[in-house]
Amino acid sequence: MNLTGTPDRLARRRASTARPLRTGLVLIGLLLIGANLRAGITVVGPLLEGVRDDLGLPPVLASALISLPLLCFAIFSPAAAPLAARLGLERTLGGALIILAAGIIFRSVPWMPALWLGTAALGFALAIANVLLPALIKRDFPHDGGRVTGAYSATQSAFAALASGLAVPLAGVTDAGWRISFGVWAGLALIAFAVFSPQLRRATMPRHSVAPALDPHPEQYRSPWRSGLAWMITISMAAQSALFYTIITWWPAIEAANGITSATAGLHLSILQFCGIAGNLITAAIIQKWHHDQRGLIVVLVPSNIVGISGMLLLPNLALIWSILLGLSTGGMIVFALAIFGIRTHHHGQAAALSGMAQSIGYLLAALGPAAIGAVHGSSNGWTAPLILLLALQIVQFISSWNAARPRLLD
Known part of the structure; x- marks a missing residue:
């Protein structure tokens, strides 16, 4: 029996078997990042009156707990692409998930400045993830961008609705009240980081193309x-x-x-x-x-x-x-x-x-x-x-x- 080339065939078979698994893991990680994009914001609305009563906040200041992350989106979104170019697309997204978890936990501790600093950190992390997820889809799913975008948008919407629906019941579980309902969503960010973490071995710098004739160097982009x-x-x-x-x-x-x-x-x-x-x-x-x-x-x-x-x-x-x-x-x-x-x-x-x-x-x-x-x-x-x-x-x-x-x- 001729065994010539058998190792090559085995290597190709292993590679073809691993590739769908890797793509599947990337997709799961992407969807879990999407699940985090709104839950930390939508959990606030149903609990806003409780937060106001507990901390004695005036209505305008209390509403800033919802508007501040959106303002952070506006302020920090332009920084996402330069950060990814410097640190790598994967590492920037991974860092955003860690900052998100830290921000969620920090805004839940019983210290007034932490509420605002944690909310700002949450807004920064979500701004980075919002911007870079479409770039990740462009890179890893160039022919399925529409379907993948729809899948992560649906996941985002589902977890946003879930966070709203669970906010009040979770707040009644312990004496911590709204703080536990806010803080529990840090776990989702850490789960997303754990699933996405194998991608951190890569360091895609979105600054150049492997096909200059089709995709010129960014310095050539207007x-x-x-x-x-x-x-x-x-x-x-x-x-x-x-x-x-x-x-x-x-x-x-x-x-x-x-x-x-x-x-x-x-x-x-x-x-x-x-x-x-x-x-x-x-x-x-x-x-x-x-x-x-x-x-x-x-x-x-x-x-x-x-x-x-x-x-x-x-x-x-x-x-x-x-x-x-x-x-x-x-x-x-x-x-x-x-x-x-x-x-x-x-x-x-x-x-x-x-x-x-x-x-x-x-x-x-x-x-x-x-x-x-x-x-x-x-x-x-x-x-x-x-x-x-x-x-x-x-x-x-x-x-x-x-x-x-x-x-x-x-x-």
């Missing part, structure tokens, strides 16, 4: 801040973020003002968030097929936003229908916004730079949008003017998203 296409993507992301966080903040109050009970309004908001998971997955499947041109998605998703907002304005007694519709459309738009970072770029380094730009401005509006809508509500003594303002925002959303969805790449 800065995304000077690209018209990048600004369309950024404005689309900003409009989506402002709408989503405004709905999460004010939708129950809008329903209550139209005679819907608080309990029913809260249920509708939960349904909206779970419909967002369906929107994540449906849009991901469509983007996977329409990888080059996504304008067909935009002509469905943005008008769905318009119908949902208009429905609440004109027929508020059908609030459940409008909540379902907005859940599906906003869930779809976030997948589009995240997937487009990889679709419109040549290389994962360029994807990280674009992601940093778009998420910086996007989350700045996400932090300011609910406050602005609240101010308009206060000055107009009703919700008609705020809803009309949200409808006007959808015109901006449609124009920017349509241009972002056109089949072209950044320079």
